Structures are given as C-alpha cells and as structure tokens.
Amino acid sequence: MLNSSLQQIGSALRARKISSVELTQLYLDRIAALNPALNAYITTDAEASLAQARQADAVLADGNALPLTGIPIAQKDIFCAKGWRTTCGSKMLENFIAPYDAHVIARFNEAGAVNLGKTNMDEFAMGSSNETSHFGAVKNPWLHNAVPGGSSGGAACAVAARLCAAATGTDTGGSIRQPSALCGISGIKPSYGTVSRYGMIAFASSLDQAGPMARSAEDLALLLNVMTGFDPRDSTSLQRDKEDYTRDLDKPLAGLRIGLPKEFFAEGLAQDVAACVHAALEEYKKLGATIVDISLPNSKLAVPVYYVLAPAEASSNLSRYDGVRYGYRAPEYADLTEMYEKSRAQGFGAEVKRRIMIGTYVLSHGYYDAYYLQAQKIRRLIAQDFDDAFRQCDVIIGPTSPSTAFTLGEKGDDPVQMYLSDIYTIAVNLAGLPGMSIPAGFGSNGLPVGLQIIGNYFGEARMLNVAHQYQLATDHHDRAPQDIGLQGI
Amino acid sequence: MSLTDTDVRKVARLARLAMTEAEIESSRMQLSGIFDLIAEMQAVDTSGISPMSHAQDVSQRLRQDEVTESDQRELFQSIAPQYKGSLQVEAGLYLVPKVIE
Numbered sequence: 313m314l315n316s317s318l319q320q321i322g323s324a325l326r327a328r329k330i331s332s333v334e335l336t337q338l339y340l341d342r343i344a345a346l347n348p349a350l351n352a353y354i355t356t357d358a359e360a361s362l363a364q365a366r367q368a369d370a371v372l373a374d375g376n377a378l379p380l381t382g383i384p385i386a387q388k389d390i391f392c393a394k395g396w397r398t399t400c401g402s403k404m405l406e407n408f409i410a411p412y413d414a415h416v417i418a419r420f421n422e423a424g425a426v427n428l429g430k431t432n433m434d435e436f437a438m439g440s441s442n443e444t445s446h447f448g449a450v451k452n453p454w455l456h457n458a459v460p461g462g463s464s465g466g467a468a469c470a471v472a473a474r475l476c477a478a479a480t481g482t483d484t485g486g487s488i489r490q491p492s493a494l495c496g497i498s499g500i501k502p503s504y505g506t507v508s509r510y511g512m513i514a515f516a517s518s519l520d521q522a523g524p525m526a527r528s529a530e531d532l533a534l535l536l537n538v539m540t541g542f543d544p545r546d547s548t549s550l551q552r553d554k555e556d557y558t559r560d561l562d563k564p565l566a567g568l569r570i571g572l573p574k575e576f577f578a579e580g581l582a583q584d585v586a587a588c589v590h591a592a593l594e595e596y597k598k599l600g601a602t603i604v605d606i607s608l609p610n611s612k613l614a615v616p617v618y619y620v621l622a623p624a625e626a627s628s629n630l631s632r633y634d635g636v637r638y639g640y641r642a643p644e645y646a647d648l649t650e651m652y653e654k655s656r657a658q659g660f661g662a663e664v665k666r667r668i669m670i671g672t673y674v675l676s677h678g679y680y681d682a683y684y685l686q687a688q689k690i691r692r693l694i695a696q697d698f699d700d701a702f703r704q705c706d707v708i709i710g711p712t713s714p715s716t717a718f719t720l721g722e723k724g725d726d727p728v729q730m731y732l733s734d735i736y737t738i739a740v741n742l743a744g745l746p747g748m749s750i751p752a753g754f755g756s757n758g759l760p761v762g763l764q765i766i767g768n769y770f771g772e773a774r775m776l777n778v779a780h781q782y783q784l785a786t787d788h789h790d791r792a793p794q795d796i797g798l799q800g801i
Numbered sequence: 802m803s804l805t806d807t808d809v810r811k812v813a814r815l816a817r818l819a820m821t822e823a824e825i826e827s828s829r830m831q832l833s834g835i836f837d838l839i840a841e842m843q844a845v846d847t848s849g850i851s852p853m854s855h856a857q858d859v860s861q862r863l864r865q866d867e868v869t870e871s872d873q874r875e876l877f878q879s880i881a882p883q884y885k886g887s888l889q890v891e892a893g894l895y896l897v898p899k900v901i902e
Binding site for chain 1: 808809811812813815816817818819820828831832834835837838839840841842843845847850851852853854855856857859861862864873876877879880881882883884885889895897898900
C-alpha cells in the first residue's frame, strides 16, 4: 500500500480490502518509528486522525466514497486546521490552536481525506533548506546529513519516506518545487489564484500559492481536483470553471514543443544535474517532442527582484504579530512599545527578522522608488519574457535546483548563497505561472535530481500530461530511499 | 552598498524589533551583502515600463454590503496571549500596558 498510487489506494479502500482506520494507523506507526530521526512532522494527533478515518470508513461502507475518501494526507503547518496546533514553523505561533479551517483544509475534509498531521517547514516559509524552523531541521530521507529543501521540506520528506500518501505545500519562490526536487518526489505550484489562500498563513501575498506534493503526476492531478476552485474569502481567488486535471494525462506527446531557456544552463548549474536534465530531454524526443531554444533574458534578475518584493510584502503581513491578540507575548515588558519589540524579537527567528528588516528598509521613506517600484517594473519584464517564450513553445523545461541536496549547515551563515538556490524557480512566482518538479534521476552523490516543467497560465492539465507520459516511460519517481522500513512490505 | 549601524537601528525601530548591539552589528553585515545582490536591479532601464503589482491584472472583486461573519469573539479571544498566568482579555477587550496616564 505504501508504494501504491492514490487511485490504487482509493480502489482498495472502496473494495474494503483495507479500512481507512488500518491505513491511518499504518502511517501513524511509521511516523512514530521514523519521525524522531527525520523530523518531518511538527504535530500529529492520532485521536483526531483516527476519528476522521472512522468517519471515512462509514462513508465507504455506505458506498458514497469520493476519490480521496479515507486517504491520509499530511498538511503543511502553514494551513490553519480547526482544533490543530498551527505553528508555521515559528515560536511566535508555538501554542496557536487554529480556531478555523483554511479553505484547503476544508476542501480535503469535504473530500473525505484524513488529516495525518502537520508537516515541518521553514519559519513562515522563509527558507530553502528547512533549517529556519523553530522545531529543528528536517532530514533528507535519502541522506540524513543533507537538507530536504524548503520551505515545504517536511512535506517532501514525508512523501519520500512514505510517511503519508500525499501532502500539501506552498510555494512563494520555489517552496514546493525545490524540496520536491531534493527529495525525489513530484510537486506542482498551480497558476496564481487557482487555490484559495484563505487560512494559509501569509508570507508574500502576491506570490504565495498552495499546491500538492506526491509520488507521481497522476496523484497530483487528483489532489489538484480537490484543492482548486473559487473561494470568495480570498480576494485574489479566480472565478473559473471547475477543471478535471486528470483529463489530459493519457494524451500522447507527439508534436509537443519544449522550450529550453539558455539562461537555465549557464554557469552555476552542477554537471550531474545538467546531465539528468539532458537525458530527460532525450526521453521527451523519443516520445515525440521537439526542442526549441528560447531565452528568458531578464530571469537573472529574478532573485534580486524577489528579495525586494517578498520581504516588502512579508514585513507588512508579519506586522500582525504584535503579542496582542494571539501568538507569543514576551514575559516581561515595561510599556506597550517594549511589549511589541520584545515579543517580536523573541518570537521570530533570525531569517524572519532579516526579511522583515529588508522589507521595512525598501518600503521606508526615500527608498520606495529605487527599490520597490523598480522591482515591480522588472517583475513585468520577467513576465513578458515568459509571454514571448510561450509563443514558440508549449512548456518550458529545465532544472529545478542548481544542485542536488546540500549538506545541513553548509549555507547557514550566508543568506545570499541560500537565496541563490532558488534561482530557477523564483521567476515563475513573479510571473504567476504554474510550475512543477518531477524526479529525473540521481546525481553523482546518489541524491535525487528534479526536472522543472513550467506551463503557460492555467496550463496545469497539459503540464501534468507532460509529466505523466515521462513517468510512464521512466521509473525515477518509483524509487524510494533506503532505511525507511519498506523491507517486507 | 554598506549600511551604517544607525540605518540598522532605525529600521529595527520601524519594524518594532528589539536588538542588542551585537545583533545590530551582525545584521548590518548580512543586510549589506543582501543589498549588494539587490543592487543588480539598479542598472536596468525601466523607463516606460508600468509596475506589476500582481500576477493577474484583474480588478478587485466587490461583494454586497451584507454581514457574512458570525460572532466568534469568545472563540477567538480564548487564544489570546497570557501575562503572568492570566489570559489578556477582559469584558471582550484585549489587555495591553497602559498607554495614556
């Protein structure tokens, strides 16, 4: 069951070959055994999960099951789930029990899925290694002294180590795609506005987008069917017709035009990653695709632009954590200002404070035009590059991350080096386009390599088709780490 | 670009972040490195380009001016911060240090 697709698990549940309670307990036992070493989950609540599983079993017994009824899903700890501790990886929210459900959580509840627990993440989703979590770093299940990527590192680790059937993540600058690449799983960030941000703790609101993380593109399609849809409670939620993201999975790829951006293969890309990407392109040619050379000339500016815009939005969003209504309050203070300053200084970690400082600076008097406005103008140039590129191709393919998973602590003292690990993913968020990462083999150190697929606006079904056909022809996505207790299963 | 300690102190105050002298020093060095990265933007000619504030250029949706929220004050205030062991709410209000004598 641990290596089965969601479709297969759903069939087994509906055929009553296994109950949701048994399946949930199987995962809870695995989490109890493996999580102390991996640290993928911040919070589990066996009673709450099993109660949902019992409800799912009742629905299954009545024959009213939906595709995900009874399937245990790990939720990133950025989504408020009523009655669950929701920390966002921060001491600021260490004791915050969410009083309501995020839209994404409500959709999974309506779909009959079981909430298996809340996954570890970089604090307020600010990080690319999961090392900024107040609850400790997550380990890469392929190599325990390597990072899992971030910010959705707990989710990626949990999927790769078979500690859940599938998971949710969020992606502001690569936080679904980069950990998916580093942990050897599949993940998709849909077009901005397709998944409601209601109840998803805000980092940079014009960039934040939730999406699923799983073991295959086929699973991602089923999960997207649940997660997407209009929600009036998110002012940027788009009013579009409901899509079936599985509809194009089985289409042949003959005639597909793949754009290859030369900027993604320049200096800085590790040889072993480049080799896997080129091998994947050869596979696509066999499947009938043609390769078109394209250019995204402004993509090199994506990192600097992002580190103006995202901190600016974050400094505004995180001003709500003032110790007054919820969250951490300092134990000692003399007056109101000191209460604010101490609560925030003690409740936030170093990286979050750093980004609040950057954001506050670029928005402060005298600097707004030089930084914030200039960044917004270049953001348009970056989006226009993609517009031009998609006149010549159907999808863009390249590496997700410049290297395989790096060593824990390796980039800890140098924020700029850490920021550059998202060099291929950030432009996609700035443009609001959908992007995904799928496993494309292994690097020279035996760690997974991710292939990034970027689609045009609302091109998710086509991207999933492109990913699924590759996964039918290859088996990289079926590989599992050693030492995760799969022997004899 | 190099920031001064005075710049860092000013930004920390605006952001309501208490900082020790040692933190100001390390923060100044790291922020200077990040602003060197950001400075790559300055050379780009953006005359005539309109700023892009959002991924989708759609106008803000309006709704009917009707009450849609139910009163959940007690639930929301049940998670208020504590001070010396007591929940900082009273009579439906949040308690903070006195600001007016």
